[in-house]
Amino acid sequence: MADSEVSIGRCVPSKTFPKQFLLGTATSAYQVEGAWNDDGKLPSMWDEYFHNTGENKMHKYYLDMQIPLIEEYKARGVHPRLVDEYKGMAVYEVPSSKVIDPEYFNFNGDITADTYHKIDTDVKLLKELGVQAYRFSISIMRIIPKIHDHIPEQKGIDYYNKLIDKLIENNITPMGTLFYYDASSSINVFxxxxxxxxxxxxxxxxxxxxxxxxxxxxxxTTTPDLHLAAEGYGSEHHVPGFQEHQFSGFLDYIAIKNLLIASAKAYRIYNNEFKGKQQGEISIGINGTWYYPKDPNNPEHRKIAKLAHLSTFGMIMNLLAYGEYPAEVVEAVERNSKAEGFKTGRLPEFTEEEKALVIGSFDFIVLDYYSCIKVRPLTSEELKNEPNHKRKDRGYFMEFDDISPVEVYDGFLNCLKYTNEVLNKPKIFIGGNGYPEDEGVDKSAQKIAYHTGILNKLLEALDQNINVFGYCVWSFLDTLEFTFGYRKKFGIYSVDFDDELRPRSKKNSFSFFQQLFKTNKL
Incomplete structure (x- = not known):
């Protein structure tokens, strides 16, 4: 729906979201709460990861746009290798950690934005911002620090009760995520x-x-981004940090299956035991990076771009829709297993009972989107030298250069269309979408342009009868972006991480978001 407003003597067209459309912002527990060992909370997987910075931990990695030293490393004879992506940002491996200053990686989640001690302050800021919804995750270690539910921690329960109550008092809809990349470090024992x-x-x-x-x-939301949550079972740059040359393409596939089944069980429990009285809805989160062929005129590039979709977020959607892996993924895994001489299968099979459990195990889909990537097929030499078996299965090389804003925005709409088609017109909520600013650099103009472009595509999706009922900006505050540390700033409010009081302040883009949230108009 479009109308117009008068602004500074000229007519500026505006677009209005539906009346019941939920606009808001989001965070996750580990990334903002801090208080890592307060009130009975025991160490999480990320606490253990950051507190133990040995040779096999994150010192082996640096991330593009976090350390602007690629050319310097190359000059030293250290050649980075692109291995993954996170929120549209490139993750590189450095062959030797010895040239990296370990002090650069001296960060953790012990305090972060300290939201655990700032509920009143933060809810007041959310109210000032004008949000209709706030997505947060619950820290499992605050609720059941000793893993089993028979010994709950009341202080953790009290914390989330206070947060939820404060949100409702201020007419903000609370949206809870049950698992967000983080669990007790003790579960690694088994x-x-x-x-x-x-x-x-x-x-x-x-x-x-x-x-x-x-x-x-x-x-x-049961869990976000399954294929990313499982990443650390075949990669050292995510928890729990298993070595890729030994475990990728094996354990990460198992983790995806087990987490998907756990999510489906949670959905069934809610529907069978709670929905009748509580009348809520359960979702599962999916990260929807869009993959373009580097050369759209090359059929092999188009084919590998399709495989990129199918082997990441498309795999999760296919399992939710049909209880089956995409045929192209099965074919790629079997082909690479044969080429490498593996005698056993690597994709864990689903029983008929498990398929029935997983199919349709959601009331709505939470879709995250940040950017797009261009891909081309790995060369035979690249395949030969690639130590990561799952990366061999996927078969693509990622390129982050030469991506236009239009491609980023179109990629978002493409992800919505893809979700709508594969999952047969589900309800969709955009759970996380954001633009990072570098530390000490004001990119407000770029940030506003990015969100304007994305939101225009969201309005196009609504016009095409894609059932999106809400949208959250990532993130409410600057956060710990996991192994990116504190140098990428997604927040609407900034946090001074050098001040022990962690003061918040409005960024120059604040008024753009406030106007959006308070008026429902773009």
């Missing part, structure tokens, strides 16, 4: 997401959350 018992533990935990918070929280 294999973490690799062990089917994780589903049993998750059942007890989600029941506790529904019992304690479900009378007020009506929108739940």
């Amino acid at each position: 294999g973490g997401l690799l062990h089917p018992h994780i589903g049993t533990l998750f059942e007890g935990y989600v029941r506790l959350c529904f019992e304690k918070f479900g009378d007020r929280v009506k929108y739940w």
Whole structure:
């Protein structure tokens, strides 16, 4: 719906979102709460990861746009290798950690933005911003620090009760995420997401959350971005940090299956035991990076771009829709297994019972989107030298250069169309979408342009009857962006991480978001 407003003597067209459309912002527990060992909370997987910075941890990695020293490293004879992507940013491997200053990686989540101690302050800021919804995640270690649900931690429950109550008092819809890349470090004793018992533990935990918070929280997400949450079981740059040359293409696939089954069980529990009384809805989160062929006129480039979709977010959607891996993914894994001489299969199979459990195990989809990537097929030499088996299965080389804003915005609409088609017109909520600013650099103009471009495409999707009912900006505050540390600033409010009081302040783009949230107009 379009109308117009008068601004500074001229007519400026504006576009209005539907009346019931939820506009808001988001964070996750580990990235903002701090208080890492307060009130009975025990160490999480990320606490252990950042507190133990040995040779096999993140010192092996630096990330593009975080350390602007690529050419300097090359001059020293250290050649980086592009290995992954995070929110549209490139992740590189450095062959030797010895040339990297370890002090550069001297960060963790012990304090972060300290939201654990600042509920009143932060809810007041959310109210000032004018949001209709706030997405947050619950730290499992605050609720059941000793893993099992029979020994809950009341102080952790009290914290989230206070947050939820404060949000509702200020007419802000609370949206809770049950698992966000983080669990107790103790679960690694029995294999973490690799062990089917994780589903049993998750059942007890989600029941506790529904019992304690479900009378007020009506929108739940079981887990975000499954293919990213499983990344650390075949990569050292994500928790728990398993070595890629030994475990990739094996354990990460198992983690995806177990986490998807745990999510499906949580959905069934809510629908069977809580929905009748609480009348809420359950979602699962999916990260939707769009992949373009580097050369759109080359059929092999087009083919590998399709495989890129199918082997990342498309795999999760296919499993939710049909209980099956995409045929192209199965073919790629089998082909590479044969080429490498593996005698056993690497994709864990789903039983008929598991397929029935997983298919349709959501009321709505939470879709995250940040950017797009151009891909080309790996050369035979690149395939030969690639130590990561899952990366061989995917078969593509990522390129982050020469991507236009138009391609980024179109990629977002493409992801919405893809989701709408594969999952047969589901309800969709945009759970996280943001633009990073570099430390000490004001990119407000670029940030506003980015969100304007994305939101215009969202309005196009609504015009095409794609059922999107809300949108959250990542993020409410500057956060710890995991192994990117504190140098990428997504927040609407900035946080001074050098000040022990962690003061917040409005960024120059604040008024853009405030106007959007308070008027529902772009």
